[in-house]
Structures are given as structure tokens and as C-alpha cells.
Amino acid sequence: xxxxxxxxxxxxxxxxxxxxxxxxxxxxxxxxxxxxxxxxxxxxxxxxxxxxxxxxxxxxxxxxxxxxxxxxxxxxxxxxxxxxxxxxxxxxxxxxxxxxxxxxxxxxxxxxxxxxxxxxxxxxxxxxxxxxxxxxxxxxxxxxxxxxxxxxxxxxxxxxxxxxxxxxxxxxxxxxxxxxxxxxxxxxxxxxxxxxxxxxxxxxxxxxxxxxxxxxxxxxxxxxxxxxxxxxxxxxxxxxxxxxxxxxxxxxxxxxxxxxxxxxxxxxxxxxxxxxxxxxxxxxxxxxxxxxxxxxxxxxxxxxxxxxxxxxxxxxxxxxxxxxxxxxxxxxxxxxx
Numbered sequence: 001x002x003x004x005x006x007x008x009x010x011x012x013x014x015x016x017x018x019x020x021x022x023x024x025x026x027x028x029x030x031x032x033x034x035x036x037x038x039x040x041x042x043x044x045x046x047x048x049x050x051x052x053x054x055x056x057x058x059x060x061x062x063x064x065x066x067x068x069x070x071x072x073x074x075x076x077x078x079x080x081x082x083x084x085x086x087x088x089x090x091x092x093x094x095x096x097x098x099x100x101x102x103x104x105x106x107x108x109x110x111x112x113x114x115x116x117x118x119x120x121x122x123x124x125x126x127x128x129x130x131x132x133x134x135x136x137x138x139x140x141x142x143x144x145x146x147x148x149x150x151x152x153x154x155x156x157x158x159x160x161x162x163x164x165x166x167x168x169x170x171x172x173x174x175x176x177x178x179x180x181x182x183x184x185x186x187x188x189x190x191x192x193x194x195x196x197x198x199x200x201x202x203x204x205x206x207x208x209x210x211x212x213x214x215x216x217x218x219x220x221x222x223x224x225x226x227x228x229x230x231x232x233x234x235x236x237x238x239x240x241x242x243x244x245x246x247x248x249x250x251x252x253x254x255x256x257x258x259x260x261x262x263x264x265x266x267x268x269x270x271x272x273x274x275x276x277x278x279x280x281x282x283x284x285x286x287x288x289x290x291x292x293x294x295x296x297x298x299x300x301x302x303x304x305x306x307x308x309x310x311x312x313x314x315x316x317x318x319x320x321x322x323x324x325x326x327x328x329x330x331x332x333x334x335x336x337x
Contacts, residue, residue, distance in 0.1 A: 020090050226244060253289060
């Protein structure tokens with residue numbers, strides 16, 4: 001096992017990592033599209049200003065020079081006072097203690113750098129649930145992932161939904177991100193939604209104009225193409241609602257829904273349904289190879305779950321956020337000398 005920098009990794013290492021990613025997906029999420037070796041190095045290396053990512057790999061060191069087989073990988077994104085882990089182990093090498101070693105290495109680094117908490121996402125119906133709970137991670141938050149298959153969409157019904165928005169609002173489409181003159185209003189809408197959240201902030205929102213600019217720049221560098229649809233309150237010019245979808249270069253057949261937000265004072269006018277419906281029309285035109293969109297929603301967010309169901313999303317599985325105290329985790333995995 002060694003610390004690993006994707007910026008300087010060989011092409012063979014990147015290819016091997018993608019092969020392991022796809023082996024994990026085939027076992028744990030067999031309906032998910034496999035990754036392509038497209039901008040994977042950028043996806044792993046690029047971070048927001050003020051954030052750092054540290055990675056380690058386990059590999060077969062008996063191979064000839066120039067060849068590589070990475071069969072386990074852990075990355076830790078350091079932001080604020082939390083370290084966010086992503087761990088994968090090739091299915092054929094599970095239950096041998098390798099995952100525990102990877103967590104121990106990351107926890108020790110987090111401890112040495114003064115971080116107090118480690119968080120991780122675990123996917124329901126996979127061995128990750130029992131694994132993290134056995135290490136003392138505590139469940140903090142639950143979301144349900146839903147998937148929309150574009151070939152099954154009722155497009156005439158969707159067209160009616162896209163037009164069913166209250167008077168006094170206009171809907172705008174902005175591929176690549178919101179224009180500069182709307183960044184302040186966009187950030188304000190994001191800030192309100194952030195105040196309503198109760199999760200671990202494993203992927204915190206960008207809620208000021210400069211951080212939004214940095215976020216969009218980072219998305220593009222990582223190979224993630226953003227699409228934005230806004231609802232503008234015409235009399236005030238404020239962003240009353242927004243929805244964001246990102247199409248990753250690494251799996252371009254399935255897009256990721258990010259935030260959908262309707263500002264509190266503008267709820268009840270059909271904005272959420274209208275902007276999400278409009279987004280699907282724009283994606284169909286802009287991304288002809290796109291087959292699916294996936295989204296995550298808190299189980300208590302009944303209104304958004306209802307909108308998603310009307311659009312044609314089907315619940316897939318639950319995703320859990322877990323947290324652990326770093327010092328306690330280090331003590332349980334590797335006693336401090």
C-alpha cells in the first residue's frame with residue numbers, strides 16, 4: 001500500500017483503477033453504467049480552492065515495470081473540519097482485512113492533520129453497511145436514490161408539466177452554469193437551502209458568488225458538464241428556483257442531479273416540477289447519448305419525492321451517510337504510540 005497521486009500516476013495505473021471501479025460496480029451496483037477512461041485523472045485530482053484530496057492504493061508489486069494492477073483505493077477529501085472517505089476494494093479481495101487497513105491509514109492521516117471527524121457514504125444493499133458499522137461509524141443521514149430512464153418518459157405529459165408554472169415567473173436554461181449577473185441571486189437561493197439541510201455536508205453547497213465560480217470551474221476541470229435551469233421572479237429578478245444536472249465524462253450515459261431548490265417565499269407555484277421537466281427536454285437535445293438521470297432525496301422530503309415520481313423517476317436504493325470521531329477511530333484501529 002502506498003500514497004498515490006493521480007496527477008503523476010501512469011496511464012497503466014489509471015486504466016487499472018478504472019477496471020477495479022467497474023468490477024466494484026458490477027458487483028455492488030450492477031445496473032449502473034461502467035466507467036470510461038475519460039478524464040479520470042482530472043476527476044481524481046481536481047479540488048475546490050481550500051480543499052485537499054489524499055489518496056492511497058493497494059497494488060500488485062510483482063508485475064513487470066510499466067504494468068500495474070490497483071486492486072484497492074482510498075481517497076480522503078479534507079474540507080472544513082471533516083475528512084470525507086471514498087474506499088473501494090476489488091470484490092475478489094474482500095474480507096481479507098484490506099478495507100480496514102485503508103480506513104486505518106486515512107484515519108491516522110486525518111488525526112495527524114488535526115481533523116476531528118471522518119464521514120463516508122455507504123450504499124444500501126452492499127457490504128459497506130456492515131463494514132463501516134463494524135468499525136464504529138454511526139449513521140447520520142439517509143437518502144433515497146431514484147433513477148429516471150429517458151426512453152420511458154411520457155414526453156407529452158412532461159411538456160404540460162414544464163408549462164404549468166404560476167404567473168409572474170419565467171424559466172431560463174443555462175448550459176455550463178448561471179451567467180455572472182445572476183450569480184448573487186443564485187448564491188442567495190443556495191444559501192437558503194443550505195440553512196434547511198441537516199446532513200453531514202459531505203459535499204457542501206457553494207453559497208457565495210466566488211465559491212460558485214470556483215465550483216463551476218472545478219466541475220469543468222473534473223470532466224463534469226453542468227446544466228442549469230432557473231425560475232426567475234419577473235417583478236424582483238430574484239432566483240425563485242433552480243435545478244442542476246451534471247453529465248460526467250466518466251459515465252456520460254447517466255447524469256447526476258445535483259440541487260433542486262425552490263426559495264421558501266416562492267413555493268406553491270409549480271416551480272419545482274416545471275424546472276425539472278424543462279431540464280429533461282434540454283438534456284435530451286444537448287446530450288443525445290444520455291440514457292438516465294439519477295437523483296438523491298432525503299426520505300422526509302415528500303414534496304420532491306412526489307415531483308420525481310410524477311416525472312417518472314423510480315426509487316432504486318438507499319444511500320447512508322456515516323460519521324466517526326477521528327481520535328476514537330484511530331484508537332480502535334491502530335492504538336496511538
